[in-house]
Amino acid sequence: MRRGASWPRCATDMATVALPLFPLGAVLFPGGRVSLRVFEQRYLDLVARCSRSGEGFGICLIAAGEEVGEPAVPAGVGTEAVIVDFAQTDDGLLAITVEGRRRFRVAACGAQDDGLVVADVEWLPETPPQPPHAEHALLAVLLARILDKAGEEHSGVGKRELADAAWIGWRLAEWLPLENDERQALLELDDPHARLQALVERLPDFQAE
Known part of the structure; x- marks a missing residue:
């Protein structure tokens, strides 16, 4: 995407689509939520457009820069x-809550004149719900305990979510004390069972000595 390029609305049958990006020092997973404080004009404009159109934008971990x-x-x-809530902070800034949907791979990207990064992206395959393998069943139990301690906000989680290998992996990747590069590596895995295996192998590191 060349500098100064506009943000076009791409046809759904194209191999790549143009998606504006909001690079962050954090990883957003499918089904997860994150709150953002918005004050730079490029992002205020982005939020306004997405609010009017119902379109989403991309969140990527920052590989270089701020x-x-x-x-x-x-x-x-x-x-x-996708924006799911708006609020105003005590200092008058716009705060939004977004929810993660589909994963994508960046094929190419560049910056518009206003500094907004726009990428040509390919949507990654979504895995249909499937139960975790027997050797990963402990992770569902661990996640249920974590969410129970998290309080009322997560009380709506049911057996269906806790029986889905992908959902378990995404939520544990959010809640376990991982480094951002580890979270990014988990996001990039297509196989939910491989993701659970990677988490199982990290569990001993979280046990109190």
């Missing part, structure tokens, strides 16, 4: 974000 200022270099895989 969240504020010059356009940051995004990681190669990110998650589509």
Whole structure:
């Protein structure tokens, strides 16, 4: 995407689509939520457009650069974000809550004149719900305990979610004390069972000595 390019609405049958990006120092997973404080004009304009059209934008972990200022270099895989709530902070800034939807791979990207990064992305395959393998059943129990301790906000989680290998993996990737590069590696895995295996192998590191 060349500098100064507009943000076109792409046909759904194209191999890639144009998606504006919001590079962050965090990883958003499908089904997860994150709150953002918006104050730079490029992102205020992005939020306004997405609010009017119902379109989403992409969130990618920052590979190089910062969240504020010059356009940051995004990681190669990110998650589509859809705005689900608005608020105003005590200091008068706009705060939004977004929810993660589809994953995508960045094929190419560049910055518009206003500094907004726009990427040509390929949507990654979505895995149909499937139960975890027997050797990963402990992870569903662990996640249920974590969510129970998290309080009322997560009380609506039911057996269907806790029986889906992909959902278990995404939520544990959010809640376990992982580094961002580890979270990014988990996001990039297509196989939900491989993701659970990677988490199982990390569990001993979280046990109190």
